[in-house]
Amino acid sequence: MVTACEPESDAAPVIQVRGLDNRFGADVVHEGLDLDVPRGEILAVVGGSGTGKSVLMRSILGLQRPTAGRIEVFGQHLENADVTQQIMARRAGVLFQDGALFSSLTVLENVELPLKTHLPSLPTQLRRDLARSKIQLSGLSASASPKMPSELSGGMRKRVALARALALEPELLFLDEPTAGLDPIGAADFDRLLRTLQRALGLTVFLITHDLDTLYAICDKVAVIADRKILATAPLDKIEQLDHEWIRNYFHGPRARAAREQDGTAAG
C-alpha cells in the first residue's frame, strides 16, 4: 500500500519536466521549460523575483494547471489531478514558505494528521510515537508537542512543518525558501539539519531559495531560472562560470563572495 517500488534505474530523474508553459493572460511565466531532478540529490532552483520559481513548484505539485507541457514524477506522467494527488500525498512532502501549519491543531496533531489520513488503522499510541519521533528528528524537543503553532517562533514553525512533511516517509521533498525569515545562525542550523536528514533518509530534494549560504552549504546541483526557462542545471562551480547577466550579478556580487569565503573557511 505504501510507496510502490517500481524499478527505476539510477539514470532516471525523480522529476522530469518537458516543455512546460505557464501563462497568466498575456503574462508568460514559463515557455518551453525543461528540468530534471536527479535522485538522491539536493537541487536548488534559483532565479530573480517573479521569474516563476514558485509557479514551477506549484505546477509540479499539481496546485496549478500548466498551460502546456509534460511533467513526470517517479516515472509517472502527471496527466490529471487524481494521479498527481496520489503521488504527491504518499511519496512527496512539502514545506511551504511560512510552514503552513494548521493553526487550530497542536504541533503533535499537525504531524499526526498525514498519518491519520493515510494510515487510519494505526493505533493511536503508535501514531503519536511516530509523530513524536519525527518532531525530534526535526530538531525540536518533546516539550514543543502540545504547543499551538501561534506560540512558536518562525524557525520552530519550519521545523514542525518539516516534521509534518516527513511524516509519511517521503522519497521526495519540496522546500519553498526554507531559510527565509530565519536569522543567519538559525538558517545555518536549518541547512545542516536538511543535509543530515537528506543523507540519512536518502531524500531527493527540490529546493527554492534566495539564500546564497544555503546554496554553498548544502546543494548538489543548482538550476537557474531566467528568461522563462531553466538556463542550466549543474553543480555550483559550473554555474558560476556561465556567461549570463543575471548569473554574473547573482554569483559575483558582494554577498556571493562572502558566502563563498565562509564556505571555504568552513571546509578548510
Place this chain on the structure above:
Amino acid sequence: MSAREAVKNDGELVREPGSDGVLSARGDWTLANVERLSEQVDSLSAPATQLDASGISRLDASGALLLERLICRTGQNPAESGLSGQWRTLFEAVDSACDDEHEPEPARESQLQQILARIGRATVEAGQSTRELMNFLGITVHRFARTVAQPWRLRLTSTVYHMEQTGLDAAPLLILLAGLVGAVVAFLGATVLRDFGAELFVIDLVSFAFVREFGVLLTAVLLAGRTASAFCAQIGMMKSREELDAIRTLGLDEIEVLVLPRLIALLVTLPLLAFIATIAGLAGGLIVSVLTLDINLTLFIDRVEQTVTLKHYLVGMIKAPIFAVVIALIGCLEGLRVSGTAQSVGEHTTTAVVRSLTMVIVIDALAAIYFMEIGW
C-alpha cells in the same frame, strides 16, 4: 539507495529457534509494515538479549524507531546488531534524536472540575469584557471629542467609504426585509382582527410597530450581523498582519484612524437606514391592506396621519444612535482583541455578532418598557 532493488517484502521479527533470547529482524522495516511490526515488538514476552538486524532489507525512520526500541530492550550496542551499513546513518539519526524520552501526558482534570473551570472562566471573561468595553467607550469618546474640537483630524475619505459600505450597500437588503416583515405583520393582524370586524386597526398595528420598534430594530439586527462582523474581521486581519503596529509606530492613533471613521459612518447611516426601513415596512403593510382588506390608499395615509404623532417617531429614532454606537464599538473592539491566527479572527467575529445582537435586543426591550411606563 537499495530502495530500488527491493521487491515487495514484509518485515518481520522472529525468535531464533534453539538460541536463548536471540531475535532476528528481517525484511522491510518501513511505514507500510510498522503497524504489524509494532505489535510484534510489543508482544515480546520472553526476555530478549540480542538482536540480529542483518536481515533488514529496507529501513525508514518509522522502522528505525521500532528498531531503536528493541535495541533499548536488549541493551546491546547498536553497532553489534549487524544492521547493514547503508542504514546506519538513518538509524543513528533516529537513535540520537530519541535519547530524551518524551515527558508524560499532563493529568486530565475530572469532568466536574472541567465544568466548574469553564463556568469560572466564562464569568471572569464576561466581567473583563464588560470592563474592556467601558474602557474602550471612554477612549473613543475622548478621541471623538478631540476630533470635534479639531475637525481636520477626521479621516473624511475613510468615513465616507464606510458610509457607503454600511449604509448604501445595506439598503436594498433592508428594504426587502422590512417590506416583507411589514406585509407579514399586516397579514397576521388582518387574520385576527377580521373576526372582530376591526380591520381598520391593521393600519394602527403596522404603523405603531414600525415607527416605534421594528424600523430601527430590524435595521440594528441587520447591521449587527452585517457590519459588526465586517468591522471585526477587517480590523482583526489588520492586527494579525501587524498593520496596527505599523499605525502605532508611525505615530498615528488606531482609535482615530480605524474606529472613529467607522463609528461616525454608522452614526450617520443607521438612523437613515432606520427611516428607510420604517417606510418600507409601512409600504409592505399598505400593499397587503389594499390587496386583501377593503382599505384604499387614502384611507391608509389618513389613518397613519391621525395615529402616529411625532412622539412615536422619536421613541423609535432615539434608539438609532445608541444602536450605532453599540454595533460599531463592539465590532471594532473585538477586531482589536484578535490575537493573530485565522482561528482567532473567526472566534472574535462570532463574538462581535453575538454580543452586538444581544445588546441591541436587550436595549430595545428596556427602552420599550421605559417609554410605556412614562406614557409615550
